[in-house]
Amino acid sequence: MANSRKQAIETAEQLFRSQGYAATGVAQIIAESGSPKGSFYFNFPGGKHELALEALRLFAQRRNQRIEEATIASAGDPAEYVRFSCARMARDLEASAWTKSCLVQQLASELAPGDEEITLAIAEITRDWIGRIAQVLQRATTSRAQSRTLATAFLAGMSGALTMARVTRSKAPFEALAATMTDLIRHAASGLGSKVARRKAPKTVRASLITH
Amino acid sequence: MANSRKQAIETAEQLFRSQGYAATGVAQIIAESGSPKGSFYFNFPGGKHELALEALRLFAQRRNQRIEEATIASAGDPAEYVRFSCARMARDLEASAWTKSCLVQQLASELAPGDEEITLAIAEITRDWIGRIAQVLQRATTSRAQSRTLATAFLAGMSGALTMARVTRSKAPFEALAATMTDLIRHAASGLGSKVARRKAPKTVRASLITH
Numbered sequence: 001m002a003n004s005r006k007q008a009i010e011t012a013e014q015l016f017r018s019q020g021y022a023a024t025g026v027a028q029i030i031a032e033s034g035s036p037k038g039s040f041y042f043n044f045p046g047g048k049h050e051l052a053l054e055a056l057r058l059f060a061q062r063r064n065q066r067i068e069e070a071t072i073a074s075a076g077d078p079a080e081y082v083r084f085s086c087a088r089m090a091r092d093l094e095a096s097a098w099t100k101s102c103l104v105q106q107l108a109s110e111l112a113p114g115d116e117e118i119t120l121a122i123a124e125i126t127r128d129w130i131g132r133i134a135q136v137l138q139r140a141t142t143s144r145a146q147s148r149t150l151a152t153a154f155l156a157g158m159s160g161a162l163t164m165a166r167v168t169r170s171k172a173p174f175e176a177l178a179a180t181m182t183d184l185i186r187h188a189a190s191g192l193g194s195k196v197a198r199r200k201a202p203k204t205v206r207a208s209l210i211t212h
Numbered sequence: 213m214a215n216s217r218k219q220a221i222e223t224a225e226q227l228f229r230s231q232g233y234a235a236t237g238v239a240q241i242i243a244e245s246g247s248p249k250g251s252f253y254f255n256f257p258g259g260k261h262e263l264a265l266e267a268l269r270l271f272a273q274r275r276n277q278r279i280e281e282a283t284i285a286s287a288g289d290p291a292e293y294v295r296f297s298c299a300r301m302a303r304d305l306e307a308s309a310w311t312k313s314c315l316v317q318q319l320a321s322e323l324a325p326g327d328e329e330i331t332l333a334i335a336e337i338t339r340d341w342i343g344r345i346a347q348v349l350q351r352a353t354t355s356r357a358q359s360r361t362l363a364t365a366f367l368a369g370m371s372g373a374l375t376m377a378r379v380t381r382s383k384a385p386f387e388a389l390a391a392t393m394t395d396l397i398r399h400a401a402s403g404l405g406s407k408v409a410r411r412k413a414p415k416t417v418r419a420s421l422i423t424h
Contacts, residue, residue, distance in 0.1 A: 019326065020234070020321070020322055022232070022234035022235070022322070023234070023322075098325055099325055101321060105321065105375055106321055108375050108378065108379050109232070109313060109317065109318055109321035109322065109375070110232055110234070110235075110321065110322060112378060112379050113310055113311055113378060113379070113381075114231065119379050122379045123379045123380045123381075126376055126379060126380055127380070148388075149387075149388040149391050149392060150388075150392060152376070152384065152385055152388035152389070153369055153373075153385075153388045153389045153391075153392035153393070155372065155376070156368075156369045156370075156371075156372030156373040156375075156376055156385050156388070156389055157365055157368045157369045157372055158368075158372065159368075159371065159372030159375055159376070160367065160368030160369055160370065160371030160372035160373075160375075161365075161368040161372075163317055163320050163321070163368075163371055163372075164338055164364070164367070164368055164371070166320065166324060166325060167320050167324050167325070167331050167334045167335045167338060168335045168338055168339070169325075169335075172364065173364055173365075173368050175361075176360075176361040176362075176364035176365045176368070177364075177365045177368055179361050179365075180361060180362060180365035180396065181365070183396065183399070183400075184392065184395065184396045184399070187395070187396070187399040188395075
């Protein structure tokens with residue numbers, strides 16, 4: 001039972017992301033997940049809407065894991081983290097033949113703000129991601145507030161880059177975001193006396209930017 | 213006839229943005245636009261899909277007009293342009309009680325990439341906007357390529373900030389984007405020898421950043 005439940009959530013997640021929530025019927029989820037109809041409604045008395053909430057939960061967890069993976073892969077270096085994350089998102093999207101959207105963004109477009117439960121769940125996930133990304137970017141900034149600002153702008157950029165990359169079938173939006181953000185991080189790191197700056201910036205740059 | 217046609221497009225645009233494409237039926241568009249059913253199908257033999265394409269065209273034109281307005285309001289100053297655009301988007305969204313999405317993003321989420329005609333129309337609009345924004349941001353950069361990179365990242369940020377602001381019912385994402393982008397523009401302007409830099413940056417900063 002637990003297994004067929006998980007299978008249905010996974011199938012729903014994939015279908016919602018590639019063809020949309022409205023366009024996906026329960027019948028298709030049941031057929032593609034291979035779960036018997038009776039057990040489906042036993043598992044999900046709330047039907048498709050409940051599946052959307054569960055799929056959101058699963059998606060958020062997986063993305064949290066990816067944030068951790070990117071943090072490890074970049075050894076906590078903010079610019080490298082940004083580059084790594086953008087490159088991976090672009091690669092994954094291309095691998096899906098430019099079809100897969102972000103589940104959070106997909107359900108936000110289709111169900112928010114009318115659907116209060118989904119809207120609140122998405123707002124919660126968004127806040128959580130900002131907090132996690134802010135922690136990684138902290139080394140490039142001088143205050144918690146600044147890290148959150150940078151993380152918010154980066155998350156917004158990732159979300160928008162995905163929409164743009166999907167319709168233009170190109171990695172360019174992710175590349176532009178990575179270039180822009182790493183430039184900003186380098187600037188912040190050299191100009192604001194953060195840990196990264198103290199470690200990496202040459203003396204001339206550090207001294208000069210005091211005039212900023 | 214021309215008037216009832218325009219009215220139907222306007223109504224569709226509003227409904228698609230506040231409740232989504234799938235959730236909006238032709239009957240509601242006809243009822244709310246006040247056009248007789250017969251004339252509706254005479255005007256739009258392609259039904260809702262044709263309306264979506266027309267609404268996209270209208271939306272793109274209006275956004276082009278807004279880009280021009282923001283350029284005039286900011287006297288072509290890139291940082292001021294970014295601040296003005298973010299503040300207006302945030303204000304408009306708040307005025308709609310956090311309901312109105314961007315039509316381009318909405319239809320991209322619901323119809324791309326399966327719907328080739330809509331996907332191509334959105335890709336075309338996206339490229340056009342990048343070109344227009346790049347022109348405004350050119351003063352903060354040293355090359356056409358750099359302007360396009362910055363414009364792409366900014367457009368991605370605006371798109372994502374809208375999604376985030378809509379679900380969190382807060383202007384914070386737009387404020388974060390504006391702060392981040394203006395910081396970057398100041399950095400670019402002072403560091404890269406652009407027109408703005410030549411006019412504004414003090415000598416010490418200009419000289420020192422050659423070490424960058």
